[in-house]
Amino acid sequence: MAPRFRILSWPPALIAGLALIVFNGAGAALQLELEATSTRFGALTLERVEILRGERIEIALSGISHAALGPMGDVLARCRPHAVQRCRAGTLTWSPPEATPIEWAFERSGAAVRLHHDADAEIRIQKTGADSATLKFRNLALAWTPAGVRRAAGLSALSGRLDGRLVYAPESTRAAFDTRQLEFDTPDGRFAGAGLAFGLNLQWQPARNGFRAEGEWKSGELLLGPVYLPEPAQPVSANLAATQLDESTWRIDRARLHRSDVLDLSATGRLAFVGAVAIENMDVELAHADLETIWRQGLDSIAASRGWGQLDPNGRLEGRLRIERNALSSLGLRVADAGVEDGAGRLALRELGAWIEWEADAETFEANASWSDARLFRIPLGPGAFALGSRGDGTLALAEPFRLPVLDGALVVERLEWRDWLAAERQLDLDARLEPVDLGRLTRILGWTEFGGRISGRFPGIRLAGDAFDVQGGLDIDLFGGKARVQDLSIERPFGSLPALAADIEFKALDLEQVTGAFEFGRMLGLLSGHVRDLRLLDWQPVRFDARFETLENSPKRRISQKAVDSISTISGGGGAALSGPLLNLFEDFPYRRAGLGCTLENNVCRMRGLRETEQGGYLILEGRLLPRLDIVGYQRRVDWPRLLAQLAAATANASTD
Numbered sequence: 001m002a003p004r005f006r007i008l009s010w011p012p013a014l015i016a017g018l019a020l021i022v023f024n025g026a027g028a029a030l031q032l033e034l035e036a037t038s039t040r041f042g043a044l045t046l047e048r049v050e051i052l053r054g055e056r057i058e059i060a061l062s063g064i065s066h067a068a069l070g071p072m073g074d075v076l077a078r079c080r081p082h083a084v085q086r087c088r089a090g091t092l093t094w095s096p097p098e099a100t101p102i103e104w105a106f107e108r109s110g111a112a113v114r115l116h117h118d119a120d121a122e123i124r125i126q127k128t129g130a131d132s133a134t135l136k137f138r139n140l141a142l143a144w145t146p147a148g149v150r151r152a153a154g155l156s157a158l159s160g161r162l163d164g165r166l167v168y169a170p171e172s173t174r175a176a177f178d179t180r181q182l183e184f185d186t187p188d189g190r191f192a193g194a195g196l197a198f199g200l201n202l203q204w205q206p207a208r209n210g211f212r213a214e215g216e217w218k219s220g221e222l223l224l225g226p227v228y229l230p231e232p233a234q235p236v237s238a239n240l241a242a243t244q245l246d247e248s249t250w251r252i253d254r255a256r257l258h259r260s261d262v263l264d265l266s267a268t269g270r271l272a273f274v275g276a277v278a279i280e281n282m283d284v285e286l287a288h289a290d291l292e293t294i295w296r297q298g299l300d301s302i303a304a305s306r307g308w309g310q311l312d313p314n315g316r317l318e319g320r321l322r323i324e325r326n327a328l329s330s331l332g333l334r335v336a337d338a339g340v341e342d343g344a345g346r347l348a349l350r351e352l353g354a355w356i357e358w359e360a361d362a363e364t365f366e367a368n369a370s371w372s373d374a375r376l377f378r379i380p381l382g383p384g385a386f387a388l389g390s391r392g393d394g395t396l397a398l399a400e401p402f403r404l405p406v407l408d409g410a411l412v413v414e415r416l417e418w419r420d421w422l423a424a425e426r427q428l429d430l431d432a433r434l435e436p437v438d439l440g441r442l443t444r445i446l447g448w449t450e451f452g453g454r455i456s457g458r459f460p461g462i463r464l465a466g467d468a469f470d471v472q473g474g475l476d477i478d479l480f481g482g483k484a485r486v487q488d489l490s491i492e493r494p495f496g497s498l499p500a501l502a503a504d505i506e507f508k509a510l511d512l513e514q515v516t517g518a519f520e521f522g523r524m525l526g527l528l529s530g531h532v533r534d535l536r537l538l539d540w541q542p543v544r545f546d547a548r549f550e551t552l553e554n555s556p557k558r559r560i561s562q563k564a565v566d567s568i569s570t571i572s573g574g575g576g577a578a579l580s581g582p583l584l585n586l587f588e589d590f591p592y593r594r595a596g597l598g599c600t601l602e603n604n605v606c607r608m609r610g611l612r613e614t615e616q617g618g619y620l621i622l623e624g625r626l627l628p629r630l631d632i633v634g635y636q637r638r639v640d641w642p643r644l645l646a647q648l649a650a651a652t653a654n655a656s657t658d
Contacts, residue, residue, distance in 0.1 A: 043067040056080050057087060070148035071097045079106075096146055132169040139163065142182065157185040160196070175202040182220065195231070196220030209244040228301040233293075234260045248273050252282070262290045269323070282323040289317040291338060307497025310343030315352065331358040348375040365390040374404075377540075378445050381406055388416075395419050409437035409456070418464075428464035433457070436478075439518075455479060468492045480518070481511035482527070501537040506530075509552065521648075522564025523589070526555040542601060542641075550596035550611070560622065560630075561589045568597075568621060568632055571647050593625040597634075599644075606639045 039046045047063025057079050064072040079090025088108045092115065095101040104115040104123075111127035124136045140162045150158050160182035167174045182196035197218040204211055217236040222229040241253040249272050256266040269282030292314040295303075303311055315338025322330045338352040354369035370385035382405030390396050396418040404411045415431035436454040461472035468490055475486035489503040509527045516524040530549030537543065551558065598609040610619035614633050622632035 044072075057090075066148065069146065069152050072146050072148065073097050073099075096144070098147070102144060129169070132167075134168070135164075135166040137162070137164050142179075154186055154191075155184050156187045157183070159183045171205065171207060173204045173206075176200070190223070190225050192223045194221055196222070211240075211242045211244070213240040214238070226302055226305045227298050229298045230296070232259065232297065234262070236263075245270075249280075261288075262293045264288055279323050279326050281325075283320070284323070285320045286318050286333075291315045291317055291335075307493075308342070311340060311347075312343065313338065313340040315339060319356075327360075329360045331356060345378045346376070348373075350374070363390060363394065365396055379406065379442065380445075386413075406434070407437050407441055409435040411435075428462060430459055430462040432459040434459075439479075467494075467496065469494065479507070479510065480514040482507065482509040482529075484508070484510075498539050499537075501535075501540070503535045505532040505535060507532075507549070512551070512555075516564060521567035523561040524564045524595075525557040525559045526592075526595070527552040543604075544602055546598075546600045548596070548598035548609075551592075551594055553594065558592050558625075559589045560592055560595070565590070565622075565630065565632060571644065590624060590628060590630045591626045592630070593623045595622040595632075597621050599639075601641055604641045606641050606644050608634060608637055608639055610634055 039049055043066055045063075045065045045067070046061050047065075048060075050058070050060040050062070052058040057077075059077045061075045064074065066072055073094060073096040076093045076095075077090065078093075079087035081087060090106055092104045092106055093101055094104075102117060104117050106113060106115045108114075113125045115123040120139045121141065122136075122138045123140075124134075126134045126136075128134055142158050142160045142162055145158055150156070161180045162177065163180075164175065164177040177198075177200045179196060179198045182198065183192075183194050185192045197220055199216040199218065201214040202212070215238045217232060217238075219231055221231050236257070236259045238258075239254070239256045241255075243251045243253060245251055249270060252267060252269045252271060254266065254268055256264075258264050264287035265284070266287070267282055267284045270280040271282075272278040272280055292312075295311075295313050300309065300311070303309060316336045317333065317338075318336075319331070319333035321328060321332070332355075334355040336353055338354075339348075339350045340352070341348050349371045351372035352369065353371075354367070356365075356367045358365045366387075366389050368385070368387040370383075372383050374381040374384065384402070384404045386402040387399040388396055389399050398413065398416040402413040402416070404413075411432060411434055413430065413432045415429070417429045419427045419429065434455065434457050436456040439455050442455070455477055457475050457477040459471065459475060463470045463472055469492075471486070471489035475489060477484040477486065485506045485508075487504045487506070490501070492500040507528070507530045509529060512524045512526045512528050515528065516522055528549055528551050530547070532545050532547045535542070535545040594611055596611040599606040600609075601607075608619070610621040610633075611623060612620050614620050616633065618633040618635045619637075620631065621634050622630070624630040
């Protein structure tokens, strides 16, 4: 009978030694059954170890668990001893937790061991010297990765195939890996890959503390948080050569990212690993970059998360930058033959050329740009060029006045000073003027109700804080023969998602003949003043305001045409209080004493009001005088804002066709 032993707890080294003796053979007469419980090998724990040595050899390791990765399953090795008492062939079965067992056949030949699974997967271990060995594997299924390892890597799914080679020697260790059809996902879905093919080569030279890595992204797509990387048209390669200087410091001898004629980026420097990665210094050189291709290779997804998903740039970019102590210390960039189109109609530039030079230590900044054609919010702009430079007092300023054509006028920036532009509380001061622009063409381009006239004005001061512009001192506009003043103007996210505008506007002595002629809902003579206060636009559409307009009693002429009466009555639900319809048709226009109308917009509803309340429960919009006397009274108190806009459009359309 074979001797049988049961060990409650033996030292791991003794258990391993006995297993090797049994597996390699120690005499034909030995019959042995050995069982041990709860054995630990460093971070690994075995619930039970069973060794059977007789006509066949079996070693069973049950309940394998890793301290960090959790349960790893069971392993069972079986073979029949050879004449010289060594296992030359047999099977190795791994039973992962809650998964189908995977059986490998193994063969030993001299100093080599080969394992294969069916006809697909293979692992070969070859001892090549006293202290050297080679490990090769082919077609390993990544789906075999234990669940605990996937969880530790933050993955909920992993599949694909892996080939590789590891060559170990005291003077150098080299490894090469290739993946095919790699797919992975995370529990939150923020990181994922599909159809990926990567190649990776690694080398470590202990004597020199040198490390090299070469990688190639051949195919497949990636999702890395907000960044989506589609499959590259040509492989993207990356190279790294580094030297470990001490326990926490590495010198980057060379790092390079390259893709055919699309991108060539390289870097050298020093990194420190003390809790987190710190850049002691880093020089980065961009030999060339194709903006259109790079944008579509991932930058467009970042831009989309910030409201610029429809941007389409093109051109060439080159330059260099230096980072010291985790901060940018110098920068030099050049853009050539570039352009940009925004599908949302916010911005367009053609034949753009620009360069930027910045040195932090010297606090110097120089930049210039020029283009042949441009658009801003669909407004055509002509060619332009400007130059900026820094001054010794920490101010960034225009080198000379800048003129930008706008339709038939121009925006002239006479002075631009960006004080403390490197500080968090930087302030932009701007002195500019808008040369007269045709309002009819401008409103048509912007999709507003079209009206004529000219707009011009001055910008006495603008302050920029974050992504918000505040106009200091107000904006004066020459409008319809009168004046308009915009005060407390601020704009947030002008080029981002959901831009917002706030302002107060005061109107003084507008010529009603010009105003009504622009909107084409009839003719009205007189002077008009009023305001639009607490104005709020969201995505350039009104969401709130308090508006009121009233004619001036000192107007030299105050008359209103029958068409204008009809238009006002349609909007307000009013009518002539002193004249009947047939009698009204006998006159082309009527004298009036005063006219006034107000609207307070909130929650998409406009609350209407006039000059005063009437005894009939309405509000007086126009008070007639002399003969024939005509009063217009409104009765609609609460008007749906979209409906009011539709009524305005209908009134102007009807009037223009009469």
